[in-house]
Amino acid sequence: MRPTIAMLNGPNLGRLGHREPERYGTVTLEEVEERCRQVADRHGVDLFAFHSNHEGVLIDTIEAWAQAGVAGVVVNAGALTHTSIALRDALAASQIPFIEVHITNVYAREDFRHISYVSDIAAGIIVGCGVLGYELAVQALVDRLGPFEGDDMREAPERS
Numbered sequence: 001m002r003p004t005i006a007m008l009n010g011p012n013l014g015r016l017g018h019r020e021p022e023r024y025g026t027v028t029l030e031e032v033e034e035r036c037r038q039v040a041d042r043h044g045v046d047l048f049a050f051h052s053n054h055e056g057v058l059i060d061t062i063e064a065w066a067q068a069g070v071a072g073v074v075v076n077a078g079a080l081t082h083t084s085i086a087l088r089d090a091l092a093a094s095q096i097p098f099i100e101v102h103i104t105n106v107y108a109r110e111d112f113r114h115i116s117y118v119s120d121i122a123a124g125i126i127v128g129c130g131v132l133g134y135e136l137a138v139q140a141l142v143d144r145l146g147p148f149e150g151d152d153m154r155e156a157p158e159r160s
Contacts, residue, residue: 002046003071005141007036007134009051010058010078010087016103016131024103027131035131036074036138043142045071055080059090066094072123072141073098074134081116088117097123097144099137103130 009029012019017028033049040047048070052058058080065073073091075098080087091098098118105128106113119125124140126133 002044003145004046004048004068005040005072005074005138006065006070007033007047007049007074007138008058008061009049009076010055010080011053013076013078014051014053025130032131032134036134039135039138040142045138045142045145047138055084055087059086062087062090062094062096066096070096071145072096074101074137074141075099075118075122076101076103076134077118081118082112083117085117088121091118092121097141099124099126099140101125101133101137102127103133104128 014029016024016032017026029051033047036049037047050058050061052061058077062073073094073096075091077084077087077100081100081102100116100118100122102125106116107127116125123144124137126136126140129136
């Protein structure tokens with residue numbers, strides 16, 4: 001059975017490609033998901049993507065993924081990154097390693113965007129790399145999984 005990596009996108013990210021293209025680019029969320037599936041597939045990993053504008057639905061999804069044994073999550077919580085203790089608690093309780101992604105450089109934007117309620121519990125953070133950050137996050141999670149059967153991109157380390 002192939003490991004599964006999930007991708008969680010929060011409020012307004014469903015408008016990627018249309019929302020402020022000068023800031024977020026013209027690539028749609030569906031295109032981002034497809035690019036990430038290709039990265040995952042090259043490594044023998046399944047990728048499941050989910051988007052919602054509703055905090056409770058995102059929390060329910062994280063809980064379901066924890067029950068299902070998801071190996072890692074790429075998280076772009078959108079504005080909830082800066083406001084939601086409940087989302088932070090769900091991610092912490094899930095014990096699923098996750099990479100926090102921000103398309104823009106939040107540190108070059110409004111002061112309130114400099115605060116993240118999830119960064120200190122994230123396995124990694126990718127900021128300001130555009131939508132490429134999602135693909136980098138998938139790669140980082142695959143690397144965290146280590147060698148496993150079906151990953152033809154890396155060889156297992158030699159054992160002594």
